[in-house]
Amino acid sequence: MTDRFTEATGTSVIGGVERRASRSLWRLVGPVLALGAVLALVPLRLGDSRVQMGVAVVGLAFACYTIGFNLIFGSTGQLFLCAGALAGIGGYGAAILADEVGLPIPVSILLATLVATLTGALLSWIAVRRSLGVIFTGIVTLIFTLSFANLLLGLGNLTGGESGFLIESGGDSFLRRQIPPYYVMLVIVLGCLLAHGLLRRSHAGWAFRALRDDEVAAELAGVDVARYRVYAAGIGSAMLGLTGAVYALTEGRVSPTTFGFAEVDVVVVVMLAFGGIGSLYGPILGAAVFTVVDELFVDLGQLRLMAYGALVIMLFLWVPKGVIPTLSGLWRRRAGRVSPRRGGSPG
Amino acid sequence: MTAAIFDGIVIGLRFGLLAAGLTLVYGLGGVLLLAYGQVTVISAVVIIFAMDAGIPALPAVGLALVAGGFMGLVLDLTILRPVYRRHGEARVLLSLLLTLGVAFIVDGFLNWRYPLLGLTLRIGGGPIEIIGVRMPRGSVVASAIAIVAMVGLLSFFRWTTLGRAARSVIEDQEGARLVGIDPHRMLRLILVLSGVLAALVAATQAMVRLIDVRSGFELTVFALIVTVVGGLGSVTGALLAGIILGIIYAIALTYIGTSLSLIILLAAAAITIVIRPAGLLGVRE
Numbered sequence A: 001m002t003d004r005f006t007e008a009t010g011t012s013v014i015g016g017v018e019r020r021a022s023r024s025l026w027r028l029v030g031p032v033l034a035l036g037a038v039l040a041l042v043p044l045r046l047g048d049s050r051v052q053m054g055v056a057v058v059g060l061a062f063a064c065y066t067i068g069f070n071l072i073f074g075s076t077g078q079l080f081l082c083a084g085a086l087a088g089i090g091g092y093g094a095a096i097l098a099d100e101v102g103l104p105i106p107v108s109i110l111l112a113t114l115v116a117t118l119t120g121a122l123l124s125w126i127a128v129r130r131s132l133g134v135i136f137t138g139i140v141t142l143i144f145t146l147s148f149a150n151l152l153l154g155l156g157n158l159t160g161g162e163s164g165f166l167i168e169s170g171g172d173s174f175l176r177r178q179i180p181p182y183y184v185m186l187v188i189v190l191g192c193l194l195a196h197g198l199l200r201r202s203h204a205g206w207a208f209r210a211l212r213d214d215e216v217a218a219e220l221a222g223v224d225v226a227r228y229r230v231y232a233a234g235i236g237s238a239m240l241g242l243t244g245a246v247y248a249l250t251e252g253r254v255s256p257t258t259f260g261f262a263e264v265d266v267v268v269v270v271m272l273a274f275g276g277i278g279s280l281y282g283p284i285l286g287a288a289v290f291t292v293v294d295e296l297f298v299d300l301g302q303l304r305l306m307a308y309g310a311l312v313i314m315l316f317l318w319v320p321k322g323v324i325p326t327l328s329g330l331w332r333r334r335a336g337r338v339s340p341r342r343g344g345s346p347g
Numbered sequence B: 001m002t003a004a005i006f007d008g009i010v011i012g013l014r015f016g017l018l019a020a021g022l023t024l025v026y027g028l029g030g031v032l033l034l035a036y037g038q039v040t041v042i043s044a045v046v047i048i049f050a051m052d053a054g055i056p057a058l059p060a061v062g063l064a065l066v067a068g069g070f071m072g073l074v075l076d077l078t079i080l081r082p083v084y085r086r087h088g089e090a091r092v093l094l095s096l097l098l099t100l101g102v103a104f105i106v107d108g109f110l111n112w113r114y115p116l117l118g119l120t121l122r123i124g125g126g127p128i129e130i131i132g133v134r135m136p137r138g139s140v141v142a143s144a145i146a147i148v149a150m151v152g153l154l155s156f157f158r159w160t161t162l163g164r165a166a167r168s169v170i171e172d173q174e175g176a177r178l179v180g181i182d183p184h185r186m187l188r189l190i191l192v193l194s195g196v197l198a199a200l201v202a203a204t205q206a207m208v209r210l211i212d213v214r215s216g217f218e219l220t221v222f223a224l225i226v227t228v229v230g231g232l233g234s235v236t237g238a239l240l241a242g243i244i245l246g247i248i249y250a251i252a253l254t255y256i257g258t259s260l261s262l263i264i265l266l267a268a269a270a271i272t273i274v275i276r277p278a279g280l281l282g283v284r285e
Helices: A016-022 A026-040 A042-046 A050-076 A083-101 A105-129 A134-154 A180-201 A203-213 A215-220 A225-251 A261-275 A282-296 A303-318 A323-335 B002-029 B036-052 B057-077 B088-113 B137-159 B161-171 B173-178 B183-208 B216-230 B235-255 B258-275
Strands: B128-130 B133-135
Touching (some): A050 A083, A083 A225, A083 A261, A134 B088, A180 A203, A203 A215, A215 A225, A261 B088, B002 B036, B002 B235, B133 B137, B161 B173, B173 B183
Antiparallel strands (some): B128 B133
8 A cells, every 4th residue: 555645754664763762852853943943933924914913823723634634635545525523512512511500711611621621532432343444434423514504503592503603701801912922822733743752653553654654554453443533533623622612612602604614624734734643843834835825816806716626626636635744755766865854854 | 205206306306317427436446526416506507697787597407407517527627637646545535625615616606696586497387286285386297307318328327338338347447448548538528417417407407496605515515415315326225215215205394393393304315325335226346
């Protein structure tokens, strides 16, 4: 299976042990902090405009969604087409717990994230137990997405139905001001990135790569494929739920389209495929590029969708592996090195 | 109750017809067409324009069938070319993503140029009574067309040489190649066929309810669900799954609201997939 879509970014499992031992923790934390420092400067340029800060926060939220989806799909090959629904559980859950039940905001965010985590883990458990393939997992989770959307409409007096509802809790806190939400979201992005990076370095990372390259071989080698899949789905869903919850509270409203399939899942798949499925920084690059592209296309109205479609097609025809793996492949060939920097963006 | 079951069969026949094209393309080529609903929508647009130009309904539908087949051919010759060079899971994923791009382009264009376009075909005359249940004439005609099309499709695969050749590719691509069947030409044929089926869905769907330029995504998703429940690659399975899901939905609809009925329909589909991942009539690989 050399031409698998989710091909590892050029790392061979054999002979990797020595390399890994020599790599200190700083090689992970350093770039993440540097990225954080660069992104922390964005409000200096855009801070005056409420609209642009809003766009930046959405971009960061999508970076988190994409990291979560990448952990589930990129690392363990489970096509979860319910990223939006899981984020929606976080968003609606936190909003309802805070507004209707009257829980403090941090508690409602935590509880909602927990529900999203358990839901994701349950879906993964079902898929693993029934050994559903990629497409079947995709369909079951797509069905979950559609059910969730219909549930939101059906429980209209709790969720506000089609139009959603305005969240009253936290209205006067820093979450609704112009700049602070950006930094809150940035912390979550960096946290997700570090979590994913640490997971890749741990024994779980080895299990992920092994089961993605050859599931049967991994199983035979003693990797508990089922357990790692469920773990990955749970952690990824936690990222999705947490981001959804925090985003909903900073935005001050939730509606079905905030977490819709077309609005979240499709975009996340495109962002990840652009950046590079399975790569650590791919989600960041994808989210950054498509947030900017989206803003550039904003005047085109419906033509935006057409441009999006054309872009998607060209992307998958020309760089099917994603930008970061392609670039790091080129970089490695030029540098003539055998050992790659896994997932790291050159320059 | 009888009325609900009849309604369910009417819905189910449409679901089945919709899923048949998708299931064939997947079974034969390992390709998932996410732009399938868009082919239906474009066919509906063709019918609208033809009828606006003064062409009677029947030739207009004929024109749409030709257009549908042509779209299948175009997909095969353009966007699916690079897909055919891949195999296994990578092939499914690439086909899914590329046709998603096509779906975006079609949706974007139609919403931009003709946002208000919608098609309903009115069949004249009052309701028809079948064993004591009064059914709208449009539903009956649509179901009759769907049944004829399904019977035609099944006999094509059972009794004609071409149909058997296509089935042999579904069962064993290498084996088919060895006895001199070109899988790529078969796939092209099936794509044209599924385009025609999509156009037929446009006509029958329009007899029962409105198709507008935003229906594409919903149509694709339902086709996909019915396809998987029925078993990928099985036309009979698609028909069976469509009718079962249709009846479940119609019965739920008579007792509870729309969105909860949809959830019951979706739950039924999910449970079937989880219990029988190969689908009702599929063979597990």
